[in-house]
Amino acid sequence: MLQVRERRLQALLWQRAREPFLGAWSAPGGYLDPGETLERSIRRHLAEKVDVRELAHLEQLETRSDPDRNPLEWELATTYLGLVPADVDPVVPEDTRWHPVSRLPELAFDHRAIVLAGRDRLRAKLSYTNIGFALAPPVFTISELRELYVAALGHEVSATNLQRVLLRRGELEPTGERREPGRAGGRPAACYRFRSRRLEITDQFAVLRPPER
Amino acid sequence: MLQVRERRLQALLWQRAREPFLGAWSAPGGYLDPGETLERSIRRHLAEKVDVRELAHLEQLETRSDPDRNPLEWELATTYLGLVPADVDPVVPEDTRWHPVSRLPELAFDHRAIVLAGRDRLRAKLSYTNIGFALAPPVFTISELRELYVAALGHEVSATNLQRVLLRRGELEPTGERREPGRAGGRPAACYRFRSRRLEITDQFAVLRPPER
DNA sequence: TAGGTTTCCGCCTGTGGGTCGAAAACCTCC
């Protein structure tokens, strides 16, 4: 479960209350109930930590089956990537906290690899899908969106290019509103929103694309 | 398990010998043994059908958990995409046969969706990885490679662009050999091979890429 | 040698992202 907080990409972690890895930080999750869907299960376990209605996007990553991943017993884990928009601040229990992905503590099991895999999936999809909607509030300025992209991608992003690329793709549409300038003044920024808040793929990336017509 | 055969992308299917879906075509697979890795399990089950040394690539797709996917009992399935180069013709048992993905028979369970998901993953990765190596024989001409891409992608591909794109990316290297022209004559074609036979990702597709330094 | 076939290669073009700088629109302070 990832969110951009304080200009950094952060992961929601909680401290284990049982062996193995008692006291170690770990990603939220839990066991599957009989007859239950994987997505339903992950939502159920997340609901113990946060209000799942604040989850803007949830997608399956991969199923990990290394027999050594749990030192006590053989178990499989199907991992998911969840994204929370930057404008909400979910209430979380005492044992749960956000950690910058760039500075993770020691994590239980293979959870470090899992969190990093989630970050990488997010970074890749920012390039060829509209997944930014899951990081962004409903309405935002280009500068604000740029900050989110910088935090998630880990490198600078040109506001000019970001605006042009997302507009050309049709991902963004202006709301017509303007944002009041801050203390220092400056031109008031135009507000935008994502046209769709469901995952859509930009097909433009098909190199060797079919001949026109 | 997919292969380009007779200029078409085909899937290896076998006829079920048990209920449910007795007699229906289905993708190869089977149950996981305790303590076993998923990849090891899929290789073990594939080995019952073909020589797994002929498998050039194997990657996990997704884990499906819809409780209705099996009418008899609740079970999960982790699906894989396997690719066989076009130059081998594995010996297969009596109940097993290749079927064009574009004309699949009725399939057991959700196997139709699984096969199509594999095809889609392959198509996507042909654009931004060197996954073509898993479809192609060790040495080939550009025309031969073009046929494989056409079969897998389902649309025309320009040989000029294919050659230029793959050479520029460094995926391909010339072997120096030439292919004897056929009956009708024609200029002898240069032979190429993939520089690497392991999956590598072309990073060029990172839109909003980091600024050049 | 003429005509056919297949492959190869260079040229041109269009698209779209990277970069830069100037204009626009606001502020505060003198």
Next chain:
DNA sequence: GGAGGTTTTCGACCCACAGGCGGAAACCTA
């Protein structure tokens, strides 16, 4: 009410690269 500072926006230019085309190259048969 200017001057100067700040932030956003927009246009202009560049360049890399894929798509498309046509001709040259290299082979065949008749």
